[in-house]
Amino acid sequence: MILEVKELEVYYGAIRALQGISFQVNEGEIVTLIGANGAGKSTTMRTVSGLLQPRKGEVVFQGRRINRIPAHKIVRLGISHVPEGRQIFPNLTVTENLLMGAYTRRDRAGIKQSLEEVMDRFPRLRERAKQLAGTLSGGEQQMVAMGRGLMSKPKLLILDEPSMGLSPLLVEEIFNIIKTINLQGTTILLVEQNAFMALQVAHQAYVLETGRIVLSGPAREVQANPQIRSAYLGEV
Ligand code: ATP
DSSP, X not given: OOEEEEEEEEEETTEEEEEEEXXXXXXXXXXXXXXXXXXXXXXXXXXXXXXXXXSEEEXXXXXXXXXXSOHHHHHHHTEEEEOTTOOOOTTSBHHHHHHHTTTTOXXXXXXXXXXXXXXXXXXXXXXTTTSBGGGSOHHHHHHHHHHHHHTTOOSEEEEEOTTTTOOHHHHHHHHHHHHHHHHTTOEEEEEESXXXXXXXXXXXXXXXXXXXXXXXXXXXXXXHOHHHXXXXXXXX
């Protein structure tokens, strides 16, 4: 097991956004958290990567409790978070954006090699290496955000709504890339509103509703669950 989240409770002021979330991620897997708007998916991810502090519960990464450790140190331990909405730097080029993802590293030769690997994985970014990121299409910006996330060579890659705002064809492309990144050895924690696609690529799934996990299991079983089919997969 690479990540274990135990009984997380997170508040925004007096509002309890997470009401005791527990889940696990095994090494090598894609684990997905699905749920409607406001269910607490982003809050959970932000707590795992150290951007929010839980009032109760803990986050254990590779056997070590990390929920008192500052976010930049968590990156160094091997967790990379690609946030919802991408948060790229619009006035920097594609290459400069990617290099930002390596800010915790000092090995210049290694960084150069990682940049090449990311460009190999996203040929479209190589073509546009010198273009300002703000002028890229939504799908290309998502590739920049994911590529930047990979530049720290994470053991665990957190992807928050990678398909948001993309056309169906691009969604397909992004999910294929997610599968490839995973097959090449990176464990992935995937937050999605697009439950249909997420359940197709994931090994394990957790369903969140108003700050609680209401269902979990192998993605295939969750996908077959009649309640999930009607609530999240648009079936009657
Ligand atoms: P979405 O898919 O819409 O991003 P989500 O499942 O990621 O939803 P969160 O963003 O984690 O949900 O929000 C969980 C709850 O916490 C919501 O009720 C939201 O309104 C609340 N919340 C989130 N951020 C804040 C904040 N900064 N201040 C106050 N409440 C917040």
